[in-house]
Amino acid sequence: MYLNIIKFGEALIESRSLFAEAAWLTLKLTAISIFIAIFIGLFFALLKISNIKVLEWIANFYIFIVRGTPLIVQIFVFYYGLTEIAMISGFWSATLGLAFHNGAYIAEIFRGSIQSIGKGQNEAGRSLGMNRSQTMKRIILPQAFRRALPPLGNQFIIGLKDSSLAAFIGLTEIFGAATTMGANTFDYMTWLLVSAVYYLILVFLLTLLVSFVEKKMAASD
């Protein structure tokens, strides 16, 4: 099996509208699921540092489940489970599955970064008469979020690539488009490599975005 460069180039160009649409779907899946996952992650991170045993258990149980089972299983459970309860599209099953999954990792990232902010910051806020939630929102979280950005960026990239698993519940995102074309043309290699090019571009853009935000937030250094 060898790769014909010219054939590959032609495939890349000819399929551009199909893959543009697929890339758009990948982007939507990733962006929406990560957006939701950030809130899930923040919520469970706050449970974990709440010092209330029951809440900590709930958070630990959630993380235990997510980390202990494969993402593909989670996506299928969401797909078959949710479509059973409510009329929900494959897109939303995949999005929610990915959000549920990434949320656990993001929770651990946030927990670590919140706990890395010295307790002096909390004491300074409290000694000025700010209450717990004001201190958390105005003093701790902005600093914690900044520290969380590098690992968060990493998690976003993992999330983007993991969205390829949505192909298995019938979504024609980048990987789905590639396998469809591969099946149609009996030439999987070419189309998988085409998909790789799209993933590389998206990951590259995401990396730029994250480092842009990191630089912006470094103003106080």
Next chain:
Amino acid sequence: MSEAREMIRVEKLNKSFGDLHVLKDIDFTVKESEVVVLIGASGSGKSTLLRCLNYLELKNDGKIIIEGKETDPKRDDLNKVRQKVGMVFQHFNLFPHKTVLENVIEAPTQVKKIKKSQAIEEAKSLLNKVGLADKADDYPSRLSGGQKQRVAIARALAMKPDIMLFDEPTSALDPELVGEVLATMKELAKEGMTMVVVTHEMGFAREVADKVVYMHDGRIVEEGEPNQLFDHPQEQRTQEFLSSIL
């Protein structure tokens, strides 16, 4: 002259961290406009006593009465007491993600809900007072230790507290920067601020304090006017401590 108002009254205060009994039956008062300096070896409980006064540490037993009011941490709003009792920390604890000005206006705008324009005006005059008006838009990372501590003082003053607590405010500073912070504190004392200061700066204690309190092993061993305590300590422990540091 009428008797000055009592700002802080502590009665039979006890505090333990687990098995460690850090404060033992502390009785202690501070009157209005008084400057009280707490001295003692590290581990003697002076910082813990200070931190109990604004409830950063919660007492186990005894009474803490601030401006005539006893506060129950379980029922009452500690944030109300803390607004009256400003605190300056050894390690400054400025908010690194906020500019100097933002550090100072944070609590007035968030806690007292003062209009931002008014808070900025007040903050600027406070920064002027501590000699840092030109640093308003800098981030704390750009400041020297002494400047940071002066911003921290301005930040605490922005809440217009009745009492200021200083927890070893110069211990983390390079020697050449100690003076500027002490000068700011002296200025504050001269204006009549009620202050409780934990410090190892005996010169400051001698010059500024109305009362010096010597603590050892969780107890107040001796207290008195600086001249009396420094020159004629009554207790043997105080004598030993003073001869070890002077």
